[in-house]
Amino acid sequence: MELHQDLPPLMALRAFEAVARHLSFIKAAEELSVTQSAISHQVHKLEQSLNQPLFIRRTRAIDLTPAGERYYRKIQPALASIAAATRELRGDEQQPITLRIGLLASFGTLWLAPRLAGFNARHPQIHVELLPSVQLADVSAGEVDLAIRYGKGGWPRVQARRFMAEKLTPVCSPAFKAQGVDKGPLLMAKSHQPFEWIDWSARNAVDLAHYPSVMLHDYNIVVEAAVAGQGIAMGRQHLIERRLKEGALVEAFDTPPFTGEIGYWLVTPERPPSDAAQCFAQWLSDIADT
Structure with missing residues (x-):
């Protein structure tokens, strides 16, 4: 049988x-x-x-049918190989590729940005576009190519892999600690659930019921407020390392750092990731905890 008899039009693919x-x-x-x-x-x-539908069409969204999902998983790598072969033959295999990453501004500012030059040096053809937002970017709908999320995992309709655990310990400014930390307040980043304080208090048997709390927009503001002596922040060790070394923040209580299920997760669609996304995932694994 001739090959072309089984190939659909390229534009349709x-x-x-x-x-x-x-x-x-x-x-x-x-x-x-x-x-x-x-x-x-x-x-x-x-x-x-x-001779079968590939998408389920809803009022404001679409999704792949099971047949469409199987077909996509088969044809996507083939189309990617054709594109790569074409770029190589044209001599422009280093043509820039944009990789959109959704993440919290605090993680981008305090941890990722200072290290991103290493990825750019390793993969100069991949242009990383960071899209910070407090709201979780919709990876499954293609809003971003991948996301870095903070929490315990368990997000629906995506693949999530924890690439770095986080150590937690309450911190405050030296001046605030000298005045006494018994009355707080606790500084918290906007979140669906303050799981950091819940898990820490359960581990250390500390009753936080009498502590007032102050809800701030994101963790960057929480850190700056703690440095300014406005209260006690839950210190994410990977993000406040410099502040601790400078002495701008100190441990608020005499408790050991707490490591549980909380950490940073690489979140990708259930579909096969692009070559650029795979490169970024490998780089994250290589530099985690450095």
């Missing part, structure tokens, strides 16, 4: 791959510089060729 990756007809159309109607037409043509 490109349209399907883009829609499956973004889970959005609009974003796929923007990427391929065509109209949304054209993308829909190409996907419909492919579905007719395969």
